Amino acid sequence: MPFVNYSLLDYLAVIVDILLVWFVIYKLIMVIKGTKAVQLLKGIFVIIIVRLLSGFLGFNTLSWMMEQALTWGFLAIIIIFQPELRRALEQLGRGRFFSRTITQEDEGKEAIVEAIIKATDYMAKRRIGALISVERETGMSDYIETGIPLHSKISSQLLINIFIPNTPLHDGAVIIQKNEIAAAACYLPLSESPFISKELGTRHRAALGISEVTDSITIVVSEETGSISITKNGELHRDLSSEMFKEMLTKELLAVSKQKQTSSPRWNWRGKRNG
Template identity: 45%
Template sequence: MADLWNNLRNVFGTVLPQDLLDIAIISYLFYQVAKLVRETRAAQLVKGIMILLLMSVLATQLRLRTLSFLMENILQTGLVVMVVVFQPELRRALEQVGRSQIGKLKFFSSGMDEGEVRERWRGFVDALVEGAASLSRQKIGALVVIERNTRLGDIIKTGTVIDSGPSAELIGNIFFPNSPLHDGAMVVRDGRLHAAGCFLPLSDNSEISRELGTRHRAALGMSEMSDAVVVVVSEETGFITVCRDGKLERGYSVERLRQYLTDELLPEPSEPSEKKFERRKAKKA
């Protein structure tokens, strides 16, 4: 017993703080990778790799030279094949890393006071909710992408820049049937209607209901490749749908949509900034 205790003490006596940090980081990375691939087709790839590794070990232990040769070559070329075949999943994983708390560090400031930011987004939420309610009643389709931390310059280039202040009337006019920009998506940047008629990437998610058309598939695809909030109005049913982080939720009421957008888009107020903005408004009045 004393020998066992001495052996354990000798082993753990050589463990340095950086070794514990190293183990913690590797464990966290393995956990994040497992969480990312768990609900994608990449999960099957991981199972396949584990089976090949097991076969390679067995072939080596049993001295099966031909099988060992094949397994070694398969595993050496497997990495390249994996990158090519699973490029969408790898890209999505890297984008999720970029949208993590570390990736949200801001290096540039908009120069706007917090109260001004809240006021602008509050005006946008009012305009979008009113516009969506009107379009829903008339069963006119709409697709609105609200840009957040991930910049959508490549999406904006596919449409027409309008850079207008938000209004329910303008939203309704853009999506009115047969208008020049009604088929594409509207992109909102910094609380302004920045572009319209934009083309979005379609989701390749095979679990999407067949009842949902191209507009919903595009909304889901946009939410999979960015941190944008996407609002959809169905032209068949008039239902309002919200997509975010690759998840789609249908049947939003007007009140629920307003509350959701308010919670997601309006920054938490800090008392000094709010008072400063109110004083500035009073001076202008």
């Protein structure tokens, strides 16, 4: 059907069709945003680019290899992206797939920081061991699934109660996601760095390990000494005073978030700061 013969309704149908396709693509990107699947997706784009270039330049063998990779890639995508696909189907079943995914980042941040500071100070004085990880840009859904789901509002009382010794949830990490306690008793990857002090235990190794694979902020309270530590970007900041801890946590969770709001992404050419 020639394009010039389209009626007004046909034009509207085409526009709506295009908008719906883009909306679905956008939602799919939001599902995998911040997960390991993003890096794998970049690898697929590299294969496609190499395939096009090799065909254009006449590299037949390389072109054939890339063609085979793309031919069998659909099956590989299903296997590799299995956690993300499962999560998307679960959200679709709960009616959340087409819900609003972008919320105000700073909404409730002050309450979160205040609750963490109050709970950490209480536990440090009584030498109650704790491990709290706050999700930022990189998704932590894979680690949340290893724990006990809570999806509860954050309060200092709840955080303290979770880490009271000999309670069902005290062993493991609490993960905070989107202004709520997503899960407790979560397993975090242990750092294999040879430079970690021998006197540091499993909590510190787990906190450092999760900071090596995500951009999360993780707080550790030592049950031996009551000292407070923070890990971020593969760095461990040990034995922080109450003032230093409050200043660092506020800077990372509030100041950075506000800076993102006031800075336009198009003109923000600075890389990550290593605090």
